[in-house]
Amino acid sequence: MKKIKPSKALFLQWYEDMMIWRKLEDKASALYIQQKIRGFLHLYNGQEAVLAGTLRAIDPKKDKMITAYRNHVQPIGMGVEPKYIMAELMGKKTGVSNGCGGSMHMFSKEHNFYGGHGIVGGQIPLGAGLAFADKYLENDAVTLCFMGDGAVRQGAFHEALNLAATWKLPVVYIIENNGYAMGTSVARQTNVTELHKLSCAFDMPGKAVNGMDPIEVANETAIAVERARKGEGPTLLEMKTYRYKGHSMSDAQHYRTKDEVAEYQKIDPITTVKNVILEKKYATEDDLKKIDSKVKGIINDAVKFAEESEFPAGEDLYKLTYKQEDYPYITE
Numbered sequence: 001m002k003k004i005k006p007s008k009a010l011f012l013q014w015y016e017d018m019m020i021w022r023k024l025e026d027k028a029s030a031l032y033i034q035q036k037i038r039g040f041l042h043l044y045n046g047q048e049a050v051l052a053g054t055l056r057a058i059d060p061k062k063d064k065m066i067t068a069y070r071n072h073v074q075p076i077g078m079g080v081e082p083k084y085i086m087a088e089l090m091g092k093k094t095g096v097s098n099g100c101g102g103s104m105h106m107f108s109k110e111h112n113f114y115g116g117h118g119i120v121g122g123q124i125p126l127g128a129g130l131a132f133a134d135k136y137l138e139n140d141a142v143t144l145c146f147m148g149d150g151a152v153r154q155g156a157f158h159e160a161l162n163l164a165a166t167w168k169l170p171v172v173y174i175i176e177n178n179g180y181a182m183g184t185s186v187a188r189q190t191n192v193t194e195l196h197k198l199s200c201a202f203d204m205p206g207k208a209v210n211g212m213d214p215i216e217v218a219n220e221t222a223i224a225v226e227r228a229r230k231g232e233g234p235t236l237l238e239m240k241t242y243r244y245k246g247h248s249m250s251d252a253q254h255y256r257t258k259d260e261v262a263e264y265q266k267i268d269p270i271t272t273v274k275n276v277i278l279e280k281k282y283a284t285e286d287d288l289k290k291i292d293s294k295v296k297g298i299i300n301d302a303v304k305f306a307e308e309s310e311f312p313a314g315e316d317l318y319k320l321t322y323k324q325e326d327y328p329y330i331t332e
Contacts, residue, residue: 004056004218008282011273014214015288018048018270019295021073024082025245027299028072028089028103032249036307037089041103042070046244049269050176051077053217054144057225062139064130066114066123067146069104070176070243074146078111082298083305092309099312100320121147121154124173128160131171131234142228143171144221150181152195161236165202168233172224175236176211178243183255196238204236211239212267244268 004010025043032041044051047070055077058065067074072089076082080096088095089103096108097116106116114130117123127145134141151157152175164171175195179186186193199206205227209220217239224235242264246253277283312320 004215004222006215006276006280008280010056011277011280011282012291014052014273015270015277016291016295017077018052018273019292020082020298021048021051021076022270023295023299024076024085024302025072027303028086029245029249031090031303037103038091039102039104040069041089041249042247043243043245043249044070044073046264046268047176047178047211047241048073049214049272050146050174050211050217050239050241052269053214053219054174054221056214056218057221058142058144060112062112062141063225064112064114064134064141064143065146066127066130066143067116068120068123068148068151069116069118070148071106071116072103075106075108075111075113075116078108078113080108080111080113081302083302086299086302087306087309090306090309091311092306093312093316094305094309098316098320099309100317121151121156123147124151124154125156125160127171127173128164128169131164131169131228132167135167135170140229141170142225144174144225145171146174146176148181149175149177149179149186149195150184150189151175152198153181153189157198158201161199161202161204161234164234165204168231170228170231171234172221172228173234173236174221175238176241177238178241180243180247180255182247183251183253185255194238196236199236204234206236206238208238208240211241212264212269212272214269214273 025045031037051074060078065074065078072085084096088097091099093099096106104118124147127143131143177195196206196208210216224237244261
C-alpha cells in the first residue's frame with residue numbers, strides 16, 4: 001500500500017474541511033444557548049483529525065460510514081452540504097432527516113452515511129450488517145464503523161466483532177477514544193485501558209493510532225481498509241483523541257481540569273495542519289485568512305438557510321415513519 005504523504009493540496013483541503021467542521025460546531029453551540037437548537041448536542045471539537053484522516057482512506061462513492069450521536073460533521077465529510085446539517089440541528093424540514101432526527105440522528109443514504117445513532121453502541125452491529133450486505137452483494141465496498149470508548153462496554157460490541165471476524169466482513173471498527181465515557185475516564189471503566197487489545201479476543205488485528213495526527217490516521221486506516229476490501233476481514237483501530245467540549249452541552253466537566261484541556265489544545269489538529277502549511281510554505285497567513293473568510297461565509301449561509309426553512313408538519317411523521325406505498329390506508 002502506498003503511504004499518504006503530505007502535499008500542498010492535501011493540507012489545504014484538510015485545513016478548510018476542519019475549519020468548516022469546527023466553526024459549524026461552534027455556531028451550533030451558540031445557537032443552542034439561544035435555544036434555536038433543542039435537545040442534546042454533542043460537539044466534535046478536537047477530534048477532527050480522525051475524520052479528516054479516515055476520509056482519505058476510503059472511496060465515499062461506494063464505501064459507507066456509520067457512527068454514534070457525535071455526528072454533525074461526518075456527513076459533511078461524506079459530501080452533505082453544511083446547510084442541510086444546520087437545518088437538521090434546528091429541526092427544519094430541509095434537514096438531512098427532514099427535521100425529525102435532530103442532533104443525534106443525522107442520515108444520508110445518498111452520501112453513504114448511515115447515522116447518527118442515539119443508542120450507545122447501537123451502530124456497532126449495524127456496521128457489521130452493512131458490511132455483510134456488501135460482501136453478499138459483492139459490492140467491493142468497506143464500512144467504517146465509529147464508536148466512543150464507552151461503547152466498547154456494550155455486549156453488542158463483542159457480539160458484532162465476533163461475527164465480523166468469523167465471517168471476514170469488510171468493516172473497519174474505529175474507537176474514537178477521547179478519554180471519557182460521558183464523565184467516566186477509561187481507567188475507571190476497565191482493566192484493559194489499551195482498547196485496541198480487545199481485538200485479540202477475536203483474533204482480529206488491532207492497533208493504537210495517534211488520533212490527533214491526520215497523516216497517521218489516514219495511513220493506518222488505509223491499511224485496514226485495503227485488508228477489508230481484499231476479503232481478509234475487519235480491523236479494530238483505537239484513535240487516541242480528545243474532545244475540548246463537554247460530553248454534551250449539559251456537561252459541567254467536573255471530572256477534568258482546565259489545565260488538562262489546555263495541554264491537549266497544544267496539539268490541536270487544526271493548529272498542527274496550519275503549522276505544516278506555513279512551515280512548508282504551502283500558503284501564507286493571508287491565504288489562510290481567505291480560507292477562514294470563505295468558511296465564515298459557508299457557516300453564515302448555512303444558518304440563514306436553516307432559519308428561513310420551515311418546520312415539518314405534524315402529519316409528516318406518518319410519511320417519514322413508513323413507506324407510503326406499503327401502508328396505503330395512511331392518507332394525507
